[in-house]
Amino acid sequence: MIELRDVAYSYGGGELFSGLSLSLAPGSFHFLTGPSGAGKTTLLKLCYGDLVPTSGEVALWDETTTGMARDALALNRRRIGVVHQDCQFLDHLPLRDNVALPLTVAGRHHEAEAYLPDLLGWVGLTRHADRRPPELSGGERQRAALARAVIMSPEVIIADEPTGNIDWEMSQRLLALLVELNRMGKAVLIATHDMNLIRSAKAQVAVRTLRLKDRQLLAAGAEL
């Protein structure tokens, strides 16, 4: 589904990483770890076509993102659910409309009512459905971002520090949702510093943990 082949990325004259290859196949579950500034967020952005590599190739469903038409990229993004580190909401819309936004832009807003109640209930935001994102806490925003990422039942779910602002109990609930989706054949890629989250996931599903360090992507040690 998503393939990174010998990818390098540079900005500001410096090379962030190079020679990086990764394949997100259906049903795969990857964690991405590494020190701050190693390029985890950049790697995720390359995976959903928000950035194009300096060299090498990123392919979304066999179509390279370099030179991809914007409409084609938009259609591919509908197959990828993304939880951004800073959540990225439309602050003028209530939470329910933000969560339903992927359906709305795909012209399927009429389906929102079928999914929203369960989804908002699942992430514990039912009573906040009519509030606007700036009125929510960081944790609530992250839960809402996860709900938005999965509402289209995407083939790939990419999450950047999805449990950074939420308590252990909620992070376990979110992980359970991701594991459940993974068992349905969705590919999951999560960038995180939370080792407990990785261990907890490993107890439930086959997980591959990658570490981005010194400009290289490596398989993480057995301690994880």
Add this chain to the structure above:
Amino acid sequence: MKRALWTALSFLAGDVQADRSVPPTGFTARLTLLTAAAMALLTVFALSLSLATGRLAARWSDDLAQTSTLRISAPAEQMAAQTAAALDVLRTTPGIASARALTQEEEQALLTPWFGPDLPLGALPIPQLIEIVETGGGYDATGLRARMQAEVPGAVLDDHTRWRAPLVAAAGKLRGLGALAIVLIGASTAAMITLAAQSALSANAQVIRVLRLVGARDSYIARAFVRRFTLRALSGAAVGTLLGAVLVALLPGGAQASDSFLTGIGFSGADWLWLLLIPPLTAAVAFSATRGAARRMLERQS
């Protein structure tokens, strides 16, 4: 045609959810409304000017194109004989439908605006005027002048060409200026709305980014902005046109006044229907300008 109409109606009906994706922007909304209203108001005035000059040119052309005047200046005792001789010549000239000498009352009426009603016409050496009405093909003015010179030495033929042509040309130029003003108003409207749209798109860069991240196509994003600006321009132009129409209707004289250019500015009869075109044309200008601005901005932001 049916498809285009359906597309336009669908566009106007819009997608409520898509429209809500873009936050309301008060400043650009007010700017677009005000610009569209002001430009529509100016268009009404330019249109009324253009139509008035068109009517004036047509009136001068139609009224004077088929007529000429023969002026006979002669001593009082020869006036009747020369007039009769001139009428004889005119009756036998091909291309002349009719010719008649103006009565003393008619000549008095012509001079009244300058000398007042108490002018003693009989005591003054006023020339005799003969009104000539041409047939459709007209007559040979050079040949007629030559005959008159030989048979009625005091006669001077004025076929109106000398002063009618520059008046008609001036009216035509005024009409062209009116049309140019309308084109310039349209271009200014497009420029103002483009600036407003660019400002709105820049202010909403983050919104555009979020929409793209969740899979929105450029056409979806552009449509939300384009529809909003088009509807604002349409409503602003409707208000401006209505206001302009009321102001023109309140002008003294109006289009029915035929004797003066200034009092003839206005609309008459079917002319009013032209005004119905202003709001949709303004909307079309806004649609085109915003779509162009949105495409360029989305290209840059990609």
